Amino acid sequence: MQGEAAVGTGLAQFELQHPAAITINTEGAFIDPVDTTHDDLNILLPNHDKRVSHVSIDIGGSLAKIVYFTKNHAGRGGRLHFISFETEKLEQWLSFLEQLAAQHPKDRRVRVVATGGGAYKYYDRIRSRLDVEVGRADEMECLIAGTSFFVERIPKEVFSYTDETPMLFSEVPGKYPYMLVNIGSGVSIIKVTGPQQFERIGGSSLGGGTLWGLLSQLTPANSYEEMLEIASTGDNRNVDMLVGDIYGSDYSRIGLKSSTIASSFGKVFKHRTEKFDPADISRSLLYAVSNNIGQLAYLHARYHEIGDIYFGGSYIRGHTQTIHTLAYAIRFWSKGEKTAYFFRHEGYLGAVGAFISQDGLIESPRSSPEAE
Numbered sequence: 001m002q003g004e005a006a007v008g009t010g011l012a013q014f015e016l017q018h019p020a021a022i023t024i025n026t027e028g029a030f031i032d033p034v035d036t037t038h039d040d041l042n043i044l045l046p047n048h049d050k051r052v053s054h055v056s057i058d059i060g061g062s063l064a065k066i067v068y069f070t071k072n073h074a075g076r077g078g079r080l081h082f083i084s085f086e087t088e089k090l091e092q093w094l095s096f097l098e099q100l101a102a103q104h105p106k107d108r109r110v111r112v113v114a115t116g117g118g119a120y121k122y123y124d125r126i127r128s129r130l131d132v133e134v135g136r137a138d139e140m141e142c143l144i145a146g147t148s149f150f151v152e153r154i155p156k157e158v159f160s161y162t163d164e165t166p167m168l169f170s171e172v173p174g175k176y177p178y179m180l181v182n183i184g185s186g187v188s189i190i191k192v193t194g195p196q197q198f199e200r201i202g203g204s205s206l207g208g209g210t211l212w213g214l215l216s217q218l219t220p221a222n223s224y225e226e227m228l229e230i231a232s233t234g235d236n237r238n239v240d241m242l243v244g245d246i247y248g249s250d251y252s253r254i255g256l257k258s259s260t261i262a263s264s265f266g267k268v269f270k271h272r273t274e275k276f277d278p279a280d281i282s283r284s285l286l287y288a289v290s291n292n293i294g295q296l297a298y299l300h301a302r303y304h305e306i307g308d309i310y311f312g313g314s315y316i317r318g319h320t321q322t323i324h325t326l327a328y329a330i331r332f333w334s335k336g337e338k339t340a341y342f343f344r345h346e347g348y349l350g351a352v353g354a355f356i357s358q359d360g361l362i363e364s365p366r367s368s369p370e371a372e
């Protein structure tokens with residue numbers, strides 16, 4: 001992020017403040033309106049004409065996210081593609097990378113820029129399987145670079161949430177300092193004070209892996225999507241103990257409405273011989289994890305005097321109840337003083353950061369100066 005002045009100035013080039021940076025021409029960039037599913041949101045780059053000879057992959061604890069560029073056959077520009085696989089299904093993402101490498105012009109070999117823990121864990125596997133150059137880029141640096149790229153360069157990427165307008169594309173402040181809360185398998189909270197200037201100020205092990213892990217034991221859901229779907233039909237009041245269940249009404253003296261959750265899963269113990277509905281359980285746990293992250297985010301933002309909080313990570317997955325819960329938690333605790341922002345490509349901050357940073361080349365030298 002280049003500071004307030006850079007936002008909305010229509011600057012065509014995105015350059016990381018980094019010696020190994022590459023330039024992506026983002027003039028006229030937009031999210032393809034034809035792509036309607038959450039997983040298939042290509043970004044069109046109508047003016048990027050330079051050759052791109054690399055792909056990036058962010059290999060996290062749960063998902064491996066890939067970003068790659070294809071040129072338009074007819075005319076200028078091209079598109080950025082986004083695709084993810086479960087990390088443990090190694091064969092799937094390795095063979096996808098293999099296919100991408102095979103499609104590349106024979107005179108220029110593709111390079112892989114990898115980030116996330118798997119860039120270390122699976123480094124030898126990727127190298128031996130693909131026989132390509134593999135560079136590694138730091139996960140936190142990539143997250144911040146990707147955030148800047150999306151915030152500054154991609155219109156209608158970042159949004160805030162209100163009940164009336166679940167995706168509000170108002171002017172994004174884009175100023176420092178801001179806080180990034182990345183909800184992947186675990187949660188990382190990062191304070192960003194300038195271009196590539198950041199500090200990881202907190203984290204939590206209660207993140208996406210927790211929700212998905214517990215629900216895969218407690219419900220018959222076979223996929224994360226299925227779990228989110230059933231969560232949206234559930235009623236958490238059958239599982240959670242509300243203020244009203246304890247007081248019989250609001251507890252207005254300390255500002256708690258009767259509908260406020262007093263204790264997540266608090267009703268289960270009393271009725272432990274009953275079989276609870278998986279949909280109610282899913283919704284309750286989704287609220288519990290999201291509320292907890294929302295409150296943690298607020299407390300960090302308050303302590304560090306930060307007003308703008310960006311939430312990333314595949315945990316969110318465009319799911320309205322999750323976004324609502326996080327946005328509500330920030331609004332409620334900050335009494336409307338802080339704002340939560342979300343991304344349409346929320347799971348790809350790190351992968352996009354790796355794509356534009358090219359840090360990995362530090363470890364494997366460039367084969368050609370024009371290769372990007």
Ligand SMILES: Nc1ncnc2c1ncn2[C@@H]1O[C@H](COP(=O)(O)OP(=O)(O)O)[C@@H](O)[C@H]1O
Binds near residue numbers: 116210224316
């Ligand atoms: N298809 C999916 N399979 C498993 N988990 C998913 C899926 N889609 C979203 N998630 C959620 O996203 C989390 C992973 O988020 P991500 O940002 O990719 O983190 P990581 O880098 O740790 O893999 C999972 O723990 C889960 O909560």
Ligand SMILES: CC(C)(COP(=O)(O)O)[C@@H](O)C(=O)NCCC(=O)O
Binds near residue numbers: 061062185202203204
């Ligand atoms: C170790 C991690 C940075 C790895 O990133 P992830 O694969 O979860 O996206 C993340 O899981 C994390 O920050 N966990 C929380 C650790 C803690 O602060 O308690």
